[in-house]
Amino acid sequence: MNTHSNTQPAEGKTLKTLRELIESGRPLIYIHSPEERRVSELLGEAAQTFFASPVPVWAWSLTEGMRSGTERAGDDALDAREALDFIAAHQGPALFHLKDFHEPLSESPEVRRRLRDLYELCFDRGKFIFISSPLRVIPEELSRSLIYLELGLPDQNELSQFVRDESRALAENGVKVDTSDATFTQICHALRGLTLDEARHAIRRAIAANKTLDSNSLPALFEEKRLLVNRTGMIEYVADGTRIDRVGGLEVLKQWLDERRELFQMRDSVSAEIVPKGVLIMGISGCGKSLSVKAIASAFELPxxxxxMTEIFSGRHGSAEGAFVKACHMLEEIAPAVVWFDEIEMGITSSATSGEQGRIFAFFLTWMQEKASGLFVAATANRIDLLPAEMIRKGRFDEVFFVDLPIDEERVDIFRIHLKRRGIDPDALGVERLVRLTKGWTGAEVEQCVVAAVTAAHLENRNVTLDDLLHAGGKIVPLSKTMREQCDHIRSWARDRAVRASPSEYAY
Structure with missing residues (x-):
């Protein structure tokens, strides 16, 4: 079995930033983050590696006072002002971590004045003060003295080191851990987008469920991510993936995905310009756009x-523009993944002001060009003619596919798939005889026919017959008849603007 390398991984982005800040000599740094433990661990590593010889790390909190390991400053817990006096009097280089210091910073003029004094006292003396807080509170008089650092989610290097450390600790405690390169990579990808605390909880949850940490732990890890993204209200983790062979017809789209899948999986080793960015799938309602997107995620082996989009414009998350930008940035943090923009044209027909719509789509176009390579965008639209021309031009999406009403062979294929899913042998029924009856049907209408036939047979406690399908089909009025003008308009618009997802032209 190949095991992942024990060599020291590359320095993470956050640690690199800390190194640059310390080397610059600026003594006051404000770290905005809810991950207090992670900040402490980063400062501990910085103290050990960024100086000619290791320096102490002193941590202060309102409840514990000033401590460094088991050593404590004074007999009683120091208040905020006394903590700053301790820093001023400290001899030699050191790092000082002031936890939740935003309250004394905002409430006490004396504390703010003392911090300004410390800027001069600590500058170029190897003493650095790190204020960490989940809130951003920077008084005006300190805004030019403090360096502000937004501690983002751990990058791949930091996450890799975390998984190595956790795996080692679990193995030492008797937990069976699969250390193969493939499993290690899968676990790291599954944890992308989580804080280190959330990742630690996810691993503990997986251990509790399976008693091991291996490829079987991935569902538990993805469940933690599902809880994370679902609580935003704007992003939904879609768990019901569909294998590509469960999609009837659409052979051109399937072949395209099969060819691009390997390129996407090689995204870190090939030129960025040939890494697939995404597809726009438009077509008649009920013809398999949503099912195709789910199949893309399954084919690419990604969440x-x-x-x-309706939730984005609901107003429940502030301005639609801010909500959309926040959602897109969050998706980059949890890459690699397939991102589904469902009914993307809703962003234009919503009740938002035209100015806000314009800014949202200007951001979207830029984001599509500059987003993380680990995101594959799959957008669906029923009325693609409502979208701005600049969105569908070549270069935004790799391809624009049109999903039309299924042709004869495709409808038979769809019947077979839905019957097999319900344990029914399609060959015994002779479903080819349904071709004429189902002319002009969507894939959803084929499924509805199967469900109705199965229901009728179940009520009479017998097996499904071809007559059940014929009887159920006779009651269906297809969308292509009830909305003929709209279907013809969509088909006409797409004829010269999109690639057909099926190999041959639909004809009545």
């Missing part, structure tokens, strides 16, 4: 996240 699927759905952006709810």
């Amino acid at each position: 699927l996240y759905r952006i709810d």
